[in-house]
Amino acid sequence: MRPRFTLLALAAFALLPAAARAFPTAAQIRTAFTALDLSENDAIKPEEWDRASFALFHAADRNGDNFIDPTELAASGIAPETFSRADTDHDGRLSVAEFMAMRRALFEIADIDQDDNLIFVEYELLIVMESVGWTDHNHNGRIEVSELRESLAKAFAQLDADHDGQLTAAEAAYMPEAEFKKFDTDHDGTLSAGEFSSGYRAALLTGE
Amino acid sequence: MKRDFALPLLTAALLAASLPAQAATRKDDSRTAALVAALQAVSPDPLGGSLGLAASTIATPTVAPVATKSTFARTTRAVLDQRTYLIWKSSLKS
Numbered sequence: 001m002r003p004r005f006t007l008l009a010l011a012a013f014a015l016l017p018a019a020a021r022a023f024p025t026a027a028q029i030r031t032a033f034t035a036l037d038l039s040e041n042d043a044i045k046p047e048e049w050d051r052a053s054f055a056l057f058h059a060a061d062r063n064g065d066n067f068i069d070p071t072e073l074a075a076s077g078i079a080p081e082t083f084s085r086a087d088t089d090h091d092g093r094l095s096v097a098e099f100m101a102m103r104r105a106l107f108e109i110a111d112i113d114q115d116d117n118l119i120f121v122e123y124e125l126l127i128v129m130e131s132v133g134w135t136d137h138n139h140n141g142r143i144e145v146s147e148l149r150e151s152l153a154k155a156f157a158q159l160d161a162d163h164d165g166q167l168t169a170a171e172a173a174y175m176p177e178a179e180f181k182k183f184d185t186d187h188d189g190t191l192s193a194g195e196f197s198s199g200y201r202a203a204l205l206t207g208e
Numbered sequence: 209m210k211r212d213f214a215l216p217l218l219t220a221a222l223l224a225a226s227l228p229a230q231a232a233t234r235k236d237d238s239r240t241a242a243l244v245a246a247l248q249a250v251s252p253d254p255l256g257g258s259l260g261l262a263a264s265t266i267a268t269p270t271v272a273p274v275a276t277k278s279t280f281a282r283t284t285r286a287v288l289d290q291r292t293y294l295i296w297k298s299s300l301k302s
Contacts, residue, residue: 133258
């Protein structure tokens with residue numbers, strides 16, 4: 001009896017689809033964007049980003065001494081290697097200034113059209129690229145079109161849980177339904193890698 | 209008789225006057241907490257995960273209004289950030 005049960009369990013496990021990497025949902029991304037957009041103009045201004053950054057620093061600074069120190073690192077969610085690199089004065093802790101420098105660098109990276117505002121699609125891409133990373137080939141702190149294409153390819157591969165070369169709406173659950181449909185130019189209910197990449201490039205060009 | 213009531217009445221009046229400010233502070237605190245929760249739900253690492261790691265290899269913050277990488281400008285920005293943060297933080301407590 002036992003060996004049969006074990007075999008059944010193993011078979012069931014093998015048939016389970018590979019779990020997709022946990023991306024936030026479309027609703028969560030929209031909620032975060034709305035929370036950042038204090039002026040409700042559908043764009044995040046640098047000063048709104050800064051205010052949110054203060055709130056994040058404050059949340060991480062558990063003992064309220066205006067530094068994020070190694071004892072607070074684990075709870076802060078900050079990657080240890082990023083913490084070390086952001087600690088530019090090498091005193092073993094992050095000051096407000098060091099934290100804000102990193103946060104502003106993120107804003108600049110996300111501001112792909114360089115208009116000093118983050119529209120929704122730029123913020124969405126920031127979230128996506130936080131998971132898949134980005135290589136700044138020309139070391140200018142900005143995402144070039146070729147670099148974006150590379151990061152989008154990585155994102156596509158990561159999202160494509162069944163590796164069939166197409167993204168279903170379920171696999172791209174972080175995308176709002178309207179956005180998915182807009183990207184799906186051949187209306188087959190899935191996104192190819194080309195549609196995925198072109199969709200974002202078009203959205204960045206039109207600002208929608 | 210009047211004096212017996214004066215102090216409690218004064219205290220009650222002061223408390224009543226402070227209620228809108230206290231309510232505003234509580235609203236600010238809860239709004240800040242909601243903001244942090246919303247951001248942490250999508251970005252567990254406030255310094256950008258894999259993107260932040262890439263960013264951390266790139267030099268320096270920009271300084272408004274003109275981008276410059278001089279030490280003086282960076283120091284000025286650092287001081288300004290610290291002060292602005294402390295003002296923001298005290299606005300939560302007051």
